[in-house]
Amino acid sequence: MPRDSLLAVFQTRRLAVFALPRDAYVTASSPKVLIFRLGGIGFAIPIDLVEEVCAEGEVCAGREGRELAYRGVRIPRLDFGGQLGLPAGGIGAEGAWLILRGTEAPAALQVERIEGVFSQALLEYHPVPAILTLAGPLPYRQLALWREQPLVLCDVAALGEGL
Amino acid sequence: MPKVALFQLCGGKHALPLAGVDRILPLPPVFPLPLLPEPFAGVFIHQGRPIPVLAPDSLGGAAVSQPAAPPAYVIVCTTEFGPVGLPADRMPRIVEQGAGHRVAAEHLGGAIDIFQFQGERYPFWRPETLIA
Numbered sequence: 114m115p116r117d118s119l120l121a122v123f124q125t126r127r128l129a130v131f132a133l134p135r136d137a138y139v140t141a142s143s144p145k146v147l148i149f150r151l152g153g154i155g156f157a158i159p160i161d162l163v164e165e166v167c168a169e170g171e172v173c174a175g176r177e178g179r180e181l182a183y184r185g186v187r188i189p190r191l192d193f194g195g196q197l198g199l200p201a202g203g204i205g206a207e208g209a210w211l212i213l214r215g216t217e218a219p220a221a222l223q224v225e226r227i228e229g230v231f232s233q234a235l236l237e238y239h240p241v242p243a244i245l246t247l248a249g250p251l252p253y254r255q256l257a258l259w260r261e262q263p264l265v266l267c268d269v270a271a272l273g274e275g276l
Numbered sequence: 277m278p279k280v281a282l283f284q285l286c287g288g289k290h291a292l293p294l295a296g297v298d299r300i301l302p303l304p305p306v307f308p309l310p311l312l313p314e315p316f317a318g319v320f321i322h323q324g325r326p327i328p329v330l331a332p333d334s335l336g337g338a339a340v341s342q343p344a345a346p347p348a349y350v351i352v353c354t355t356e357f358g359p360v361g362l363p364a365d366r367m368p369r370i371v372e373q374g375a376g377h378r379v380a381a382e383h384l385g386g387a388i389d390i391f392q393f394q395g396e397r398y399p400f401w402r403p404e405t406l407i408a
Contacts, residue, residue: 197310242328244357248313
């Protein structure tokens with residue numbers, strides 16, 4: 114699947130299309146971000162895109178692992194880590210589920226650990242260094258520096274492309 | 277007189293023109309990022325900026341051996357696409373280019389020639405060839 118469209122990554126014939134609202138982006142009107150870890154890498158996502166945070170036992174994985182039972186409804190499970198080439202198997206006792214708000218339906222993302230919710234004023238945003246994109250675009254455009262470490266900013270604009 | 281930085285990486289010996297080096301500093305923590313293209317290993321943070329760093333095995337064509345310890349320094353080079361870090365096993369040695377001499381070489385995987393200094397041969401890199 115093309116790397117330049119995370120929406121294509123999330124689309125399957127069996128699951129509802131999951132698309133994030135186009136206007137949901139980290140701006141001055143989105144004052145907080147949720148920081149989580151997956152594959153050992155830190156990510157930041159606007160808190161407005163997170164409908165709920167669930168503990169491991171609060172959602173039920175489907176038989177094939179592609180869907181979850183959430184409040185009596187089956188919602189798609191995003192293989193975010195797999196499509197980003199992150200090492201699998203890191204979900205432990207600190208694992209949690211993010212129920213992400215979509216335009217059509219919510220979707221679930223399993224994470225290794227949630228660092229917390231922070232004001233975006235604590236983050237410094239930088240574009241992904243151009244030298245890293247010489248071979249082709251990456252499916253994320255910005256990094257956020259937090260406590261002297263980089264976080265991958267979940268790229269809402271990239272997710273919205275391809276609709 | 278132009279100067280040359282002589283450095284070791286994974287046991288291989290290399291040379292860089294000092295004019296293309298922005299700074300040399302102890303290697304900070306390197307953070308991997310998803311789907312980075314070769315030869316990049318991740319980024320480190322310096323003065324509030326993420327700077328890409330090459331993987332220790334990125335200088336193909338040189339003698340490579342497993343290092344006893346991870347690289348201790350990083351050479352930050354200036355390229356037209358922004359800064360890039362090149363790890364080094366230890367603090368590079370800085371010498372005047374006139375103290376050695378450069379000879380043409382082939383099959384070095386990107387190095388433009390060889391810098392010979394005190395009986396040693398160092399593949400001589402330009403920063404832009406590191407990311408070619």
